[in-house]
Amino acid sequence: MKIGHFFSSLTQIIFESWNLRATFGVTKRANSVHTIGPIPENKDWLNIIEKFYKEKSITPCFYISEISPSELDVILEEKGYDKCDPSFIMQAPCEKILKNAIPDHAWIIQSSSEIETAWIKHLIHLSEASPDKYEAYSHILSAIKPMKHFISIYAGNQIVGMGSVVVENGWGCISNIVVDKNYRRKGIAVQLVRHLTAWALTNDASHVYLQVVTENQAALHLYNKLGFQIVSEYHFRVLAGS
Secondary structure, eight states, X not given: OOOOOOSOOSEEEEETTEEXXXXXXXXXXXXXXXXXXXXXXXXXXXXXXXXXXXXXXXXXXXXXXXTSXXXXXXXXXXXXXXXXXXXXXXXXXXXXXXXXXOOOTXXXXXXXXXXXXXXXXXXHHHTTOOGGGHHHHHHHHHTOOSEEEEEEEEETTXXXXXXXXXXXXXXXXXXXXXXXXXXXXXXXXHHHXXXXXHHHHHTTXXXXXXXXXXXXXXXXXXXXXXXXXXXXXXXXXXXXXX
């Protein structure tokens, strides 16, 4: 399974085998060091990385996965980096999800293959994020190059759920699943995943995957019920007190 990094950062600097990413300080993934490959040979690597982020007023952050250097986690902990947002990557065959996700035609669904200003603003609102994050979200979502699909679920004239999917090399990456806090536990998330998976299947994806924070037990229960299985995990290391 090859996980794609579809959400392009505004600034990406290659530092030996690592990738330093920065996008207005919004989301850890788009503002972290992607640590594939060995620790840099430059003995001053940590100071160089910290300077890069501090010059951008971004807290230094490292994305740590199972393919990161095994000793990196301990090194960063000793240097005052806190572990946060441990998460799972889960995957499932499209056909299995569609078999488990029962259609519910009570909701109105609108979709688009191009990102729109209104969609981003609704996503920020439902996510309870700050409106000043619009520029960052706009860049991240507009920069996606593979086939993509954005959907909104309505209750009357009100958007109550949103989600997106990107397809590349036979895999669909589901993300941005968010449901209005007043409409949760009504099956909206199931319909979001179902419709995104169906679109992925019709666009040559045999499997889909998504990422979920390990503490989100409600989401984990839902995804397990739909047929997703954990295939890997990751977390971040963020410099404390920055």
